[in-house]
Amino acid sequence: MSIQSTTQLTITRPDDWHLHLRDGAALDAVVGDTARQFARAIIMPNLKPPVTTTEQALAYRGRILEALAKTGVNPESFTPLMTLYLTDNTPAEEIVRAHESGHVYAVKLYPAGATTNSDAGVTDLLGKCTKALEALQNCGMPLLVHGEVTDPSIDVFDREAIFVERVMKPLRRAFPALKVVFEHITTKEGAEYVRDAEGPIAATITPQHMLYNRNAIFQGGVRPHWYCLPILKRETHRLALVEAATSGSPRFFLGTDSAPHARGLKEHACGCAGCYTALHAMELYATAFEAAGKLDKLEGFASFHGPDFYGLPRNTGTLTLSRETYQVPEELAFGNTTLVPLAAGEALAWRAHV
Numbered sequence: 001m002s003i004q005s006t007t008q009l010t011i012t013r014p015d016d017w018h019l020h021l022r023d024g025a026a027l028d029a030v031v032g033d034t035a036r037q038f039a040r041a042i043i044m045p046n047l048k049p050p051v052t053t054t055e056q057a058l059a060y061r062g063r064i065l066e067a068l069a070k071t072g073v074n075p076e077s078f079t080p081l082m083t084l085y086l087t088d089n090t091p092a093e094e095i096v097r098a099h100e101s102g103h104v105y106a107v108k109l110y111p112a113g114a115t116t117n118s119d120a121g122v123t124d125l126l127g128k129c130t131k132a133l134e135a136l137q138n139c140g141m142p143l144l145v146h147g148e149v150t151d152p153s154i155d156v157f158d159r160e161a162i163f164v165e166r167v168m169k170p171l172r173r174a175f176p177a178l179k180v181v182f183e184h185i186t187t188k189e190g191a192e193y194v195r196d197a198e199g200p201i202a203a204t205i206t207p208q209h210m211l212y213n214r215n216a217i218f219q220g221g222v223r224p225h226w227y228c229l230p231i232l233k234r235e236t237h238r239l240a241l242v243e244a245a246t247s248g249s250p251r252f253f254l255g256t257d258s259a260p261h262a263r264g265l266k267e268h269a270c271g272c273a274g275c276y277t278a279l280h281a282m283e284l285y286a287t288a289f290e291a292a293g294k295l296d297k298l299e300g301f302a303s304f305h306g307p308d309f310y311g312l313p314r315n316t317g318t319l320t321l322s323r324e325t326y327q328v329p330e331e332l333a334f335g336n337t338t339l340v341p342l343a344a345g346e347a348l349a350w351r352a353h354v
Helices: 024-037 054-069 092-101 130-139 156-174 188-196 207-211 235-245 278-291 295-310
Strands: 008-012 016-019 040-043 079-085 104-109 143-146 180-183 201-205 252-254 318-322 332-334 337-339 351-353
Touching (some): 016 024, 016 278, 024 054, 024 332, 054 079, 092 104, 092 130, 130 156, 156 188, 201 235, 235 278, 278 318, 278 351
Parallel strands (some): 016 040, 040 079, 079 104, 104 143, 180 201
Antiparallel strands (some): 008 318, 318 351
16 A cells, blocks of 8 residues: 555654744643644744743743643653744853753744844844854754845845845855754745755745645635745745655755734734644644655654754654544634634644554
């Protein structure tokens, strides 16, 4: 029986290399969804205030583990991998301290104003962050890059492609040994750059960017729960991302960018950017890989390429996907309000079982 016609697929337990967990009641509401499917996750540091020091990262890690204990999921089955938020003033000593902590695994670059809670982000990467970048390169810690320029004169659909030319290429020339993860790539240009660039570079790809193009935001009206940053792009770009993710290249791996927002804030006059996919991430990825005829490539993308790039051991547990209907809930509890998962109300053909 071919893998495409199988009714059950068991893979090494996957990891999520790009995740937003928020804090407080929001954290309590969502952490269990990730922990049920994934063994580890890279935790984004764009809280309010942002996680800019090792001390803050370790405190946040403690809150995540406390929240996990409330869910009924075995806390030992999930490991949060912490990150620091890079600013114009991040000292090299803080990078070294983070690396030596044993719990901080990367540093995140948000260009100031690029996305949710990025106001404290970097304004001039090579002009103001050289010492921090040197420390990262020396420690072997990855720099995680939100790859969009914030120049208001640049069309929102072109910001990633322009970022490759204005930021990524100069960065790689200045720091050729720096590990870089180009996060949530959304364009053909981004995928081709990561595929062909020299040095230690990789990219994460989200389920929404594999499954949908920008038409999804506007079908039957404006659909805010399909709005994320970087925004969904043309079909040409979606196909390029599917090709990259399913290629078997170790440079591409799973990162959901799952980002929970209260329903009222998404359906607001100025709605928040972010898709919530932690609940059903592997069902969504399986759908995308099957549509491409590449289910046999899912395990590498979800379970092997990420830990290999980060220099971490592969997981030893497993996750099984069964070919059975999974109805995505219309909404989920989210503190004293609700949130709407991506593809709410739709039926998917796969269901994940730990």
